[in-house]
Each structure stands twice: as C-alpha cells, then as structure tokens.
Amino acid sequence: MAQRVPIEGGTVLAFNLVGSPTVGGLCHAAERRSVRPPGAGSTDGATVLRSPVLKRGILSFWSVWFTVVFASNAADALLALGWLPESWPFASGNAVLVGQAVAAYGLGPHIAALFFTAVVAWQLIATVLFWTAVAEKPPATVSLSSRASSAFGVSLAFWGALLVADEVFLVYRHTNVALVHWCIAMAEIVSLLGIRYSSDA
Numbered sequence: 496m497a498q499r500v501p502i503e504g505g506t507v508l509a510f511n512l513v514g515s516p517t518v519g520g521l522c523h524a525a526e527r528r529s530v531r532p533p534g535a536g537s538t539d540g541a542t543v544l545r546s547p548v549l550k551r552g553i554l555s556f557w558s559v560w561f562t563v564v565f566a567s568n569a570a571d572a573l574l575a576l577g578w579l580p581e582s583w584p585f586a587s588g589n590a591v592l593v594g595q596a597v598a599a600y601g602l603g604p605h606i607a608a609l610f611f612t613a614v615v616a617w618q619l620i621a622t623v624l625f626w627t628a629v630a631e632k633p634p635a636t637v638s639l640s641s642r643a644s645s646a647f648g649v650s651l652a653f654w655g656a657l658l659v660a661d662e663v664f665l666v667y668r669h670t671n672v673a674l675v676h677w678c679i680a681m682a683e684i685v686s687l688l689g690i691r692y693s694s695d696a
Contacts, residue, residue: 550693551629553686554643558625561650565618572615575608589614592672596664614657621650639691647687654680 567587573579575590593614594607624646631642654676660666661673 550690553690554625554629554646557646557650557683557686558622558629561618561622561625565615565622568611568615568618572611592666592670595669596660596666599664610660617649617653617656621646621653624649639687643690647683651680651683651687654683 564587567585568589570579570583571586571588571590574581574583574586579586590607590611593611594604597607597610624642628640628643628646631640657676658673658680661676667673
C-alpha cells in the first residue's frame, strides 16, 4: 500500500509494506515466534549447569573415582598384610608412602598401619555417601541434596586432613603427592560449586 507523506518542500510517495496483508502477516508471525518464555530454548553456558543429568554425572564421576581409589588402597593394605600374592598388580603403593612419612619422626610400622587404616576407612565412607547421593532423587527446588552435601563434606574433610598431614610430615620434600592432593581437592571444590550455585532448568 502506498501513501503520500508530506515533507519540507513537497511530498514523497512512501510504501507501507507492513500494512500489506501478506507482508504484515509475515512480520506479525515473526514477532510471535520471537517471543519466548524466560529461559526457553536458551543456549548459554548456564543452561548446561542447570541440567540435572550433568549434576548426576558429576556425582557419578566422584563415586566411581572414590571407588577405584578405595579399592586400590584396600588391595594395598591386604598386600601389606600378606593376604594377597606379591604379584598382585592392582595396588596403590600408598602404604609404603605412609610408612616413609611417619618414619621421619621415628614412628614405627604400627602407627603407619593405623594411619593408613584411617585413610582407607575414610575413603570407604566417602564412596558410600557419593553412591547414595547418585541414587537419591532430590526435590526439584533443591540444587544440592543432603546426601550430596554429606558426601562432599566428608570427602573435602578427608583432603583437608591429608593436606595437613603433608605439611606435618614434610611429605613435599620427597614426593609431589602434596600437589596431587591439592589438585584433586580443588577439582572437587569446583564440582561442588558447580552443583551448589546452579538451578534446574
């Protein structure tokens, strides 16, 4: 549709395309399609963290990781007790590291065995808590369930205890295991924050 629009010094012929039934209908249809509810079809990075599947995936990762670590340390303890053959391949070797660490203060193998038993038991508790958090179906309004909070709390306390022990027994003088402990603790803190401060879509 064309109409004359007055301007200074004369008039100009203008075309009102939006007023056309065909073009106007297309414009209005495009406007309707562009209006979406808040958060619908969002493709930003935050949407990924809001995914319950990813949250469960993070919990599953730490469940599997703690399971493997607990199993390797438990096998190492059984190997030290002579309950497994010396050719047993799946063992962490951490029992020897604990023995070397406490020997710096003249502590005997019984103290080392006590410390290592505490490590294995602590890892077992964290493993069970993480698996129960994976199996739990928390309410939609809760970003971090009580079981997941317990799992992260127990495991982070475990890393805190190890880091303190690294300093007390000067482990960093002989091996880079203290750095490994720091890196794993930081990775778990990032996982916790990713779950805690995101909301389900």
